Amino acid sequence: MSLPKEDLLQHIWKFRLFEQNDLFTVDGRPLQVLRPGTQNTDAGPDFTNARIRLDGTEWAGNIELHVRTSDWFRHGHTNDVSYSNLILHVVFEHDVNTEVGPFATLELKGHISDQVLSRYRQLMASSQSIPCGSGFMQVNDVVRQGWLETLLVQRLVERSQWMSELIDHSQGDLEQAFQHVVFRAFGSKVNAEGFLQLSQALPWKVLAKHADDLFQLEALLFGTAGFLETELDGSYHRSLRQEFNFLRHKYALTPVNANHWKFLRMRPANFPTIRLAQLAALIHYTGPLLKFFSAGQQLGKLSAAQLKASDHWNTHYRFGTESTDSVKHLGASMLNGLMVNAVIPFLFVMADREGDSEMKTDAIEQLRAVSAEKNARISVFTDLGFRPRDAADTQALLQLRTQYCDGRKCLFCRIGAEIISNKHEA
Numbered sequence: 224m225s226l227p228k229e230d231l232l233q234h235i236w237k238f239r240l241f242e243q244n245d246l247f248t249v250d251g252r253p254l255q256v257l258r259p260g261t262q263n264t265d266a267g268p269d270f271t272n273a274r275i276r277l278d279g280t281e282w283a284g285n286i287e288l289h290v291r292t293s294d295w296f297r298h299g300h301t302n303d304v305s306y307s308n309l310i311l312h313v314v315f316e317h318d319v320n321t322e323v324g325p326f327a328t329l330e331l332k333g334h335i336s337d338q339v340l341s342r343y344r345q346l347m348a349s350s351q352s353i354p355c356g357s358g359f360m361q362v363n364d365v366v367r368q369g370w371l372e373t374l375l376v377q378r379l380v381e382r383s384q385w386m387s388e389l390i391d392h393s394q395g396d397l398e399q400a401f402q403h404v405v406f407r408a409f410g411s412k413v414n415a416e417g418f419l420q421l422s423q424a425l426p427w428k429v430l431a432k433h434a435d436d437l438f439q440l441e442a443l444l445f446g447t448a449g450f451l452e453t454e455l456d457g458s459y460h461r462s463l464r465q466e467f468n469f470l471r472h473k474y475a476l477t478p479v480n481a482n483h484w485k486f487l488r489m490r491p492a493n494f495p496t497i498r499l500a501q502l503a504a505l506i507h508y509t510g511p512l513l514k515f516f517s518a519g520q521q522l523g524k525l526s527a528a529q530l531k532a533s534d535h536w537n538t539h540y541r542f543g544t545e546s547t548d549s550v551k552h553l554g555a556s557m558l559n560g561l562m563v564n565a566v567i568p569f570l571f572v573m574a575d576r577e578g579d580s581e582m583k584t585d586a587i588e589q590l591r592a593v594s595a596e597k598n599a600r601i602s603v604f605t606d607l608g609f610r611p612r613d614a615a616d617t618q619a620l621l622q623l624r625t626q627y628c629d630g631r632k633c634l635f636c637r638i639g640a641e642i643i644s645n646k647h648e649a
Contacts, residue, residue, distance in 0.1 A: 226290050227340060228290070234634045234640070235335060236269075239259060240335065248328060252277060254276070254329060255276040257274040267306070268286060268287045269288045270287075283310070285310065290314065290315050292312070292316070292328060293319050294314075312329070346631070354628060354633055355633065358642045360608045370623075370638060374619040374622040377622055387572050396427075397513055398427045398512070402427045402513075405566070407419045409561075414498070417495065420479045420483065425443060425476065430443060431511045434506055438462075439466060439470070441533065444499045444503050446471060447479065450484075451464040451467050455543045460543070491540040496536075497532060501551065504553065555594075559593050559594060562589065563596070567589050570589070596614055596618075623636070
């Protein structure tokens with residue numbers, strides 16, 4: 224029998240996946256595990272606050288686990304005071320003839336089912352992108368759905384961490400911080416940094432003052448983005464430039480470097496010029512962005528018909544170059560992405576900072592109102608037979624794949640744990 228890794232041994236101990244009757248220490252004393260303890264993820268013993276009954280006497284304290292008893296010496300624990308309150312040393316294989324300390328040692332090798340070890344090895348050896356494969360659908364529905372809900376919260380917390388830092392950097396100005404988040408989302412991956420720099424150069428209060436005038440919004444956005452620094456042919460560009468020259472002096476605005484904007488190898492519909500025109504249309508409709516989106520369930524109030532670039536862009540994708548006539552709507556996919564990647568995580572982090580559980584719940588409910596995402600990362604789960612209902616499900620699946628499946632962290636996944644312990648029947 225090959226030796227298990229230490230993380231598997233810890234998992235087996237934590238969930239008591241071993242035969243617990245007739246346990247004896249290596250020196251022959253009867254042992255009963257009353258409480259395996261709380262797993263410690265920091266330095267020191269692996270489990271704290273455990274309780275055992277050893278030879279009729281109850282003990283409370285810490286437990287250390289190793290694959291072999293000799294690992295105690297290899298890991299340098301002998302003179303480490305962190306292990307002074309140890310009540311038990313649990314090993315898979317006892318391979319020394321001396322005591323390693325003033326505590327009992329329990330060997331688990333004869334108490335762990337070969338099936339437990341085999342199921343773990345099968346997961347680790349799987350060539351599938353989702354290691355558990357069909358097992359994903361075989362676990363109990365309640366277990367799977369509960370795990371997805373946990374994963375969703377994990378993802379919202381992780382993705383909103385940088386947003387919390389933005390709030391701090393914005394000195395508590397939530398509207399400005401939220402504008403940064405929305406602008407960055409409009410840039411997608413390629414132009415995210417350019418849109419963020421634009422937001423940092425353009426106070427939300429300036430945009431709010433001109434929210435009822437689409438042309439002035441375009442002048443502010445295109446001008447501060449650096450697209451109006453050079454004079455081009457065309458009355459539209461000339462008028463925008465004239466309007467911005469007035470507004471830039473009124474508000475002491477400094478344009479960002481236009482060389483930051485990327486057009487190469489992009490679909491024309493994603494050009495930063497089109498996204499800026501659509502962003503102007505959004506602000507024209509909403510006014511102050513956070514005030515609008517924090518009012519609750521706002522996705523249903525927005526539509527592609529309302530959010531479209533101004534008429535000039537029907538025949539242009541960038542300044543100075545005409546194109547075939549087409550209305551540049553802000554499509555449903557972009558709107559959904561805006562909600563999933565910007566609006567809802569920001570509302571969640573606001574709720575977290577304020578300790579408002581009701582606002583957290585509302586943010587998640589807004590996510591459930593967004594259609595399920597479709598991409599290659601998610602399709603592997605649909606191929607297994609899972610049908611995500613909404614964006615909350617797909618975000619949870621992305622968290623599962625990224626943080627657990629890709630790294631084969633099945634021991635830390637609730638579905639993997641169910642399969643290893645053979646509790647996966649639906």
